[in-house]
Amino acid sequence: MPKRLQMQNLSGALMVQGTTSDAGKSILVAGLCRVFQRRGLSVAPFKPQNMALNSAVTPDGGEIGRAQALQAQAAKVPLSVHMNPVLLKPNTDTGAQVIIQGHSIGNIEALDYHEYKPKAAKSVFDSFQKLKKLYKNVLIEGAGSPAEINLRKGDIANMGFALPTQTPVIIIADIDKGGVFAHLVGTLDLLSKDEQKLVKGFVINRFRGDIALLQDGLDWLEERTGKPVLGVLPYLHGLHLDAEDAVPESYNNSGYDSESKRFKIIIPLLPHISNHTDFEPLRLHPKLDVEYIAHLEQIPAADLIILPGSKNVGFDLEWMKSQQWPEAINKHLRYGGKVIGICGGFQMLGQTIDDPLGIEGAKTSHQGLGLLDIATTLQAEKKLTNVTAKLSFADANVKGYEIHAGETRGEALSNPAVFIDGKPDGVMSADKQILATYLHGFFDSNEACKAILDWAGTKLTETIDINEQREEHLNRLADAIEESLDMDAIFEITHCL
Numbered sequence: 335m336p337k338r339l340q341m342q343n344l345s346g347a348l349m350v351q352g353t354t355s356d357a358g359k360s361i362l363v364a365g366l367c368r369v370f371q372r373r374g375l376s377v378a379p380f381k382p383q384n385m386a387l388n389s390a391v392t393p394d395g396g397e398i399g400r401a402q403a404l405q406a407q408a409a410k411v412p413l414s415v416h417m418n419p420v421l422l423k424p425n426t427d428t429g430a431q432v433i434i435q436g437h438s439i440g441n442i443e444a445l446d447y448h449e450y451k452p453k454a455a456k457s458v459f460d461s462f463q464k465l466k467k468l469y470k471n472v473l474i475e476g477a478g479s480p481a482e483i484n485l486r487k488g489d490i491a492n493m494g495f496a497l498p499t500q501t502p503v504i505i506i507a508d509i510d511k512g513g514v515f516a517h518l519v520g521t522l523d524l525l526s527k528d529e530q531k532l533v534k535g536f537v538i539n540r541f542r543g544d545i546a547l548l549q550d551g552l553d554w555l556e557e558r559t560g561k562p563v564l565g566v567l568p569y570l571h572g573l574h575l576d577a578e579d580a581v582p583e584s585y586n587n588s589g590y591d592s593e594s595k596r597f598k599i600i601i602p603l604l605p606h607i608s609n610h611t612d613f614e615p616l617r618l619h620p621k622l623d624v625e626y627i628a629h630l631e632q633i634p635a636a637d638l639i640i641l642p643g644s645k646n647v648g649f650d651l652e653w654m655k656s657q658q659w660p661e662a663i664n665k666h667l668r669y670g671g672k673v674i675g676i677c678g679g680f681q682m683l684g685q686t687i688d689d690p691l692g693i694e695g696a697k698t699s700h701q702g703l704g705l706l707d708i709a710t711t712l713q714a715e716k717k718l719t720n721v722t723a724k725l726s727f728a729d730a731n732v733k734g735y736e737i738h739a740g741e742t743r744g745e746a747l748s749n750p751a752v753f754i755d756g757k758p759d760g761v762m763s764a765d766k767q768i769l770a771t772y773l774h775g776f777f778d779s780n781e782a783c784k785a786i787l788d789w790a791g792t793k794l795t796e797t798i799d800i801n802e803q804r805e806e807h808l809n810r811l812a813d814a815i816e817e818s819l820d821m822d823a824i825f826e827i828t829h830c831l
Contacts, residue, residue: 351496684706
């Protein structure tokens with residue numbers, strides 16, 4: 335890869351890198367996108383390489399990380415595959431499906447991917463150039479930490495992008511985890527001299543308390559590194575924005591008053607759970623008790639069980655069997671409980687799941703839970719589309735998306751759960767206890783969410799409007815950034831256009 339790339343119009347670019355994963359890179363880029371947008375600046379997000387199981391579908395049928403979809407919403411621009419040209423979706427401990435500019439090129443083992451990186455880099459720089467032609471300013475998110483020594487060779491996610499493009503960098507660290515000064519100084523020291531020159535300042539994230547108590551440390555950091563602290567973001571209690579990948583540590587809504595909980599929903603925390611953001615409108619509702627059940631945790635009684643999507647359905651199905659989920663689901667149904675299966679969860683409810691091409695890893699065949707008369711075969715071509723749907727059992731419309739490689743057939747499909755763009759999809763079981771579909775996002779619609787929860791056994795006078803809440807929380811985040819960060823310095827560093 336050349337030391338410097340000749341790229342047009344490099345003014346108006348800024349990269350946010352972090353000392354660790356979950357330092358706040360995604361949130362800072364999202365908040366900055368909204369600040370730029372509110373200032374009337376043309377802006378779009380960009381992440382060269384993302385590893386995540388939460389993804390979104392672009393208008394042209396591509397796939398990008400969920401965090402970039404949130405950032406695009408913050409910037410109020412349409413999604414594009416060029417906002418996240420390389421997306422890695424882990425399906426084993428050592429391998430992942432590789433998505434290049436929105437479309438899968440297949441599964442690659444970790445060591446083999448390092449050999450593939452030069453090809454991936456071409457897509458990264460191509461997408462960046464395309465974005466720069468469309469938007470005057472591009473805010474770039476790094477991945478993990480730029481100081482991972484074992485990942486430096488062929489890097490395209492952090493300094494391997496910033497150095498050849500000469501993009502200025504801000505490094506963010508999470509003080510709530512402790513060791514923030516060691517994280518920042520250590521990260522900077524592990525960079526090359528040329529890379530250090532690109533670092534224009536630091537941001538400290540999630541600070542609680544009186545900032546005056548931090549001032550001595552900030553002064554020392556600036557003197558020690560010669561880099562300015564551009565601001566300290568407060569710990570924003572109750573800020574709810576889509577998680578980039580892993581289910582957040584506070585994934586259960588146990589903080590709500592237990593007396594207000596009327597309806598219990600449980601969800602298995604699958605090893606390869608994907609698009610768990612489907613359930614945010616439920617998790618954030620104060621009248622619903624939503625609990626993810628992790629490995630070896632006891633499965634409690636519930637009113638509703640939801641089987642989520644998975645990036646490795648066969649593996650996660652066998653995991654469920656090892657955790658006694660089939661027995662728990664059968665008991666739940668005998669007592670009149672309701673079950674929802676979404677995407678991979680829909681497939682698990684059937685008789686068999688076949689992966690003859692090894693789409694999700696090894697070529698395998700698995701016995702499903704046997705609760706629906708359907709069978710699924712994974713196909714080489716993944717279905718990626720945004721859709722408009724209507725519930726089959728209620729007068730409720732919803733906008734959502736499909737993202738799956740499975741083709742499902744069987745007698746149970748004659749009684750669909752929804753109609754997607756007028757075509758039947760999924761299953762409503764004959765006894766009305768099981769609802770299964772490929773449709774993601776139907777809890778995002780107020781009327782559909784109410785109808786589904788009514789079917790499940792609870793009547794709510796109101797539901798969470800997740801899109802309205804995202805807007806509210808993006809604006810709250812942007813307000814905090816404008817109050818806490820030196821935006822004049824950040825605009826100057828970015829060379830805004």
